[in-house]
Amino acid sequence: MIIDPKKCVACGNCVAVCPMGAIHIDPEKKRATVNQDECVECYTCFRGMSTERLNPTMVRTIRKIGSWLRWRFDPEPDVCPTAAITEQELAWPRIVRRAFSDPVVPHESTGVHGRGTEEVKTNDVTNRVGQDDAGFTVEFGRPTVGVRFWQIQEMTTALARMGIEFEKRNPVTSLMADTKTGEIRSDILNEKILSAIVEFKTTLNNAPAVLQKIKEVAKTLDTVVAVGAAARCDEQGENRLEELLLREGFTFNRGKTNLGLGRPSVDIAQARATIG
Amino acid sequence: MTNTLHRYGNERNLSNDFIVFAIPCRGYNDKDSVPKLKRFLRTATKYNPVNLGDGSHGGAYRPSKNLNPTAHWSRKSEPDFETVIEGVNTPTTVAAVFDNIKAVEEFVAELQKEDLGLSINISALIDRAQECCDGVGIARHSVEYSLGFMGQTDRLADRQVMELSTMCGHGMISFNFARKMIDWVKEGRRTPEQACNYFSRFCSCGIFNPTRAKEILEEARRRNS
Numbered sequence: 056m057i058i059d060p061k062k063c064v065a066c067g068n069c070v071a072v073c074p075m076g077a078i079h080i081d082p083e084k085k086r087a088t089v090n091q092d093e094c095v096e097c098y099t100c101f102r103g104m105s106t107e108r109l110n111p112t113m114v115r116t117i118r119k120i121g122s123w124l125r126w127r128f129d130p131e132p133d134v135c136p137t138a139a140i141t142e143q144e145l146a147w148p149r150i151v152r153r154a155f156s157d158p159v160v161p162h163e164s165t166g167v168h169g170r171g172t173e174e175v176k177t178n179d180v181t182n183r184v185g186q187d188d189a190g191f192t193v194e195f196g197r198p199t200v201g202v203r204f205w206q207i208q209e210m211t212t213a214l215a216r217m218g219i220e221f222e223k224r225n226p227v228t229s230l231m232a233d234t235k236t237g238e239i240r241s242d243i244l245n246e247k248i249l250s251a252i253v254e255f256k257t258t259l260n261n262a263p264a265v266l267q268k269i270k271e272v273a274k275t276l277d278t279v280v281a282v283g284a285a286a287r288c289d290e291q292g293e294n295r296l297e298e299l300l301l302r303e304g305f306t307f308n309r310g311k312t313n314l315g316l317g318r319p320s321v322d323i324a325q326a327r328a329t330i331g
Numbered sequence: 332m333t334n335t336l337h338r339y340g341n342e343r344n345l346s347n348d349f350i351v352f353a354i355p356c357r358g359y360n361d362k363d364s365v366p367k368l369k370r371f372l373r374t375a376t377k378y379n380p381v382n383l384g385d386g387s388h389g390g391a392y393r394p395s396k397n398l399n400p401t402a403h404w405s406r407k408s409e410p411d412f413e414t415v416i417e418g419v420n421t422p423t424t425v426a427a428v429f430d431n432i433k434a435v436e437e438f439v440a441e442l443q444k445e446d447l448g449l450s451i452n453i454s455a456l457i458d459r460a461q462e463c464c465d466g467v468g469i470a471r472h473s474v475e476y477s478l479g480f481m482g483q484t485d486r487l488a489d490r491q492v493m494e495l496s497t498m499c500g501h502g503m504i505s506f507n508f509a510r511k512m513i514d515w516v517k518e519g520r521r522t523p524e525q526a527c528n529y530f531s532r533f534c535s536c537g538i539f540n541p542t543r544a545k546e547i548l549e550e551a552r553r554r555n556s
Contacts, residue, residue: 072533074505099503103533105394107402129520131403132511133394133529158334158501159387159535175473177356177450184473192475197337198493199502200486224357249502266478273482280482281337285475292461292470300476307476308342311335312460315472316442317450320360 056094056101060086062139064114068132069100069140074199074249087139095201095249096145097156105131106138148243151204155226156249172225172252175285179317182287183222189262189296190285193269195278196250202278204230204251205244210280211237211253213272217265222254259295263303283310334500335426335454335538336477339493342456348543349435349463350454351375352426353447360448361422367447368425372416374445375427378438382410382428384537388418392531392539408528415537430542432459436466443467491551495544499534508533513551523548 058069058078063086070078070087077093078100080086114136121128130136145153154160174192175184184190193210196202207227215221215237221228232238257265262284273280286296300307335350353371355364372383384390391410395402419425429435435453442451453460457474464471480487487493488506495509496502512526526548527541 071507071511072505073507074502076505076507097502099505099533102535103394103503105398105402105532106396107398107400109400131406132508132515133532134398134402138396158503159389161387173354173356175475176354176452177359178473179450180356180359190475192336194337197500197502198487198497199506200483270481276482278482279480279484279486281480282478283336283475284478285473287473288471290470292464294474297474297476300478305478307478308456308458309336309338309345309454309477310457310460311452311454311475312457312464312471313473314439314451314453314464314469316447317356317360318448319356320362320448323359
């Protein structure tokens with residue numbers, strides 16, 4: 056993202072809005088400036104802020120007079136008065152920043168928006184996570200801290216050494232150079248993104264060791280890691296993972312509950328029955 | 332919507348925070364899912380949701396690209412559910428946010444009858460979601476538990492900022508903006524309702540809960556976190 060210096064009036068509204076804190080008012084130029092290395096192309100400023108299309112010279116003059124008189128104008132804090140925030144064309148590898156940071160852009164690998172994962176949200180349709188499994192989502196950089204791919208790689212390689220098989224329908228997996236080792240393409244390792252999710256499942260028996268490893272590696276990374284653990288329930292709606300997590304010392308109160316109302320469409324179900 | 336999984340808060344201020352969402356599964360039931368997604372949203376409106384959202388196009392509160400200067404004194408602040416429903420034109424995740432369990436139970440009961448065939452999830456306190464399931468006679472199919480944050484948690488913000496910011500799990504509500512709005516409310520420069528409207532416009536999936544945010548801001552006005 057860039058801010059057009061011809062239009063910017065240095066109102067500062069975009070400074071607080073940026074999740075990465077990548078925007079500041081340059082004291083020399085008196086214009087908002089984006090630190091391109093820190094910007095993750097999340098489009099929060101461009102899309103989230105409303106815009107007026109006021110004349111920049113007029114706004115600067117009014118602001119100058121107000122400032123000289125020590126008047127405080129109280130403008131709407133989510134508005135760019137001169138529509139100065141400008142998209143730039145993104146080329147590889149920078150384009151992965153937007154793919155992982157702008158929730159409105161669907162991931163090519165999965166067709167899903169946001170971080171591009173379905174986890175157990177569609178488990179009633181796919182039955183990906185069974186009753187003897189534990190599904191994991193390990194999310195990096197959230198909330199609003201950000202992460203570089205080389206940091207994610209620290210975790211994926213450690214998990215791969217444990218024999219973890221990464222979910223194929225996942226955007227991070229699609230960017231791995233080798234899914235067996237967990238290594239990520241070298242040309243994107245230094246790209247910074249808002250967040251990304253590594254997704255995999257393992258057996259319930261293996262879950263404590265995996266959780267231990269995640270905790271251990273997370274401690275070494277200069278970012279935050281948010282972990283989700285998922286289970287398939289039995290006919291009574293109970294599962295064994297909950298007890299296991301409590302035994303391992305985890306406390307939790309929030310989650311996502313799949314109600315089991317989904318099913319494959321008729322043609323897909325018939326096709327699968329024929330193949331099966 | 333992992334973006335709803337890790338909402339930060341205590342049991343008290345999360346107890347009336349519910350996101351019910353419908354998601355088609357690519358390659359399984361996404362074909363012809365658009366009318367079903369619209370049906371989901373249309374049904375939700377009967378139960379007074381506090382927000383609605385379409386992961387591809389936005390929520391019921393949206394920024395405007397052509398404001399005129401009078402917006403600084405009078406600005407539209409009502410959610411626009413119709414735009415969300417009419418805007419769904421591709422398989423995507425759609426969500427309805429509620430601030431009371433009764434509405435969720437009634438909505439889920441109607442979804443059960445509608446039999447859309449799409450995956451329906453409730454993102455909420457696990458016990459509260461269980462309560463809904465018991466209320467309508469559904470056994471949970473699968474559950475995903477939020478185990479919270481690990482790693483360099485000292486890089487996170489204070490409690491109230493976290494509670495507001497994590498209501499958009501995609502991180503579109505920055506720590507700095509949440510802090511700024513808390514300060515503005517405390518200084519009397521904006522009401523909690525106005526601050527909630529600003530936040531809601533940034534959440535592009537429409538899963539921000541303005542009722543809960545207002546309570547957090549009211550509490551912040553009275554005391555420090």
